[in-house]
Amino acid sequence: MLEGRDLSAGFGGRPLFSHLTICLPPGRILGLHGPSGAGKTTLGRVLAGLHRPGAGTVLLGGSPLPRTGPLPVQYLHQNPLAAMNPRWRIGRILSEGGHPDPGLQTATGIETGWLDRFPHELSGGQLQRVSILRALAAGPRHLVADEITAPLDPVAQARIWHLLADIAARDGIGILAISHDASLLERVAHSTVFLAPGAGLPGRQAEPAAAPAGRPLPA
Numbered sequence: 001m002l003e004g005r006d007l008s009a010g011f012g013g014r015p016l017f018s019h020l021t022i023c024l025p026p027g028r029i030l031g032l033h034g035p036s037g038a039g040k041t042t043l044g045r046v047l048a049g050l051h052r053p054g055a056g057t058v059l060l061g062g063s064p065l066p067r068t069g070p071l072p073v074q075y076l077h078q079n080p081l082a083a084m085n086p087r088w089r090i091g092r093i094l095s096e097g098g099h100p101d102p103g104l105q106t107a108t109g110i111e112t113g114w115l116d117r118f119p120h121e122l123s124g125g126q127l128q129r130v131s132i133l134r135a136l137a138a139g140p141r142h143l144v145a146d147e148i149t150a151p152l153d154p155v156a157q158a159r160i161w162h163l164l165a166d167i168a169a170r171d172g173i174g175i176l177a178i179s180h181d182a183s184l185l186e187r188v189a190h191s192t193v194f195l196a197p198g199a200g201l202p203g204r205q206a207e208p209a210a211a212p213a214g215r216p217l218p219a
């Protein structure tokens with residue numbers, strides 16, 4: 001279980017949210033929804049250990065996130081190109097955080113022919129698969145998927161979310177799916193929380209409210 005307890009975070013001494021508690025169970029997809037600027041990305045980065053909260057703690061299995069070694073909570077960027085060295089071929093990018101299991105490479109649909117290409121020579125959906133496999137090679141317990149299918153067409157979107165649903169169910173990896181698209185989260189997430197602007201700040205909503213459980217992915 002990944003838990004953010006009593007979290008406050010923001011920039012330049014100005015919190016975006018405060019006193020926020022969120023739990024991400026293993027093997028489940030939790031949606032995080034909210035308007036632009038509410039702090040969804042910031043919360044996702046806090047949970048991944050990439051942004052230090054102003055207050056509160058992030059616990060994985062009851063212990064603080066490790067300060068060294070591969071990150072057990074891997075953050076997937078909306079734009080995978082921004083998180084890849086453009087001068088490296090895909091094969092080198094994939095082995096950055098560990099050596100991907102060949103079974104996982106098959107499961108993520110990554111073709112051997114892609115390994116010699118540079119990032120700009122793959123489509124957005126293909127790049128996102130590479131990004132997912134690279135994250136899985138680090139052996140994470142959780143993934144934070146931040147708007148990862150926003151730029152993709154519906155078919156590519158569905159493929160990625162079927163893949164992530166399989167990974168969650170098979171490997172027990174808990175996934176935080178961040179999206180401004182409530183209908184997408186209804187389809188892909190087991191449940192969704194809403195992050196209101198200024199959540200927990202004086203005079204604002206105390207913490208995100210749980211929304212009804214999401215519907216299953218279409219076959």
Ligand SMILES: Nc1ncnc2c1ncn2[C@@H]1O[C@H](COP(=O)(O)OP(=O)(O)OP(=O)(O)O)[C@@H](O)[C@H]1O
Pocket residue numbers: 011016034035036037038039040041042043180
């Ligand atoms: N490094 C930074 N320095 C200063 N302000 C920042 C920084 N990163 C984000 N912000 C600001 O924090 C606020 C919340 O940003 P964040 O990306 O977390 O929101 P979001 O809910 O994910 O928004 P969106 O849905 O548009 O991606 C925004 O006003 C943004 O400009």
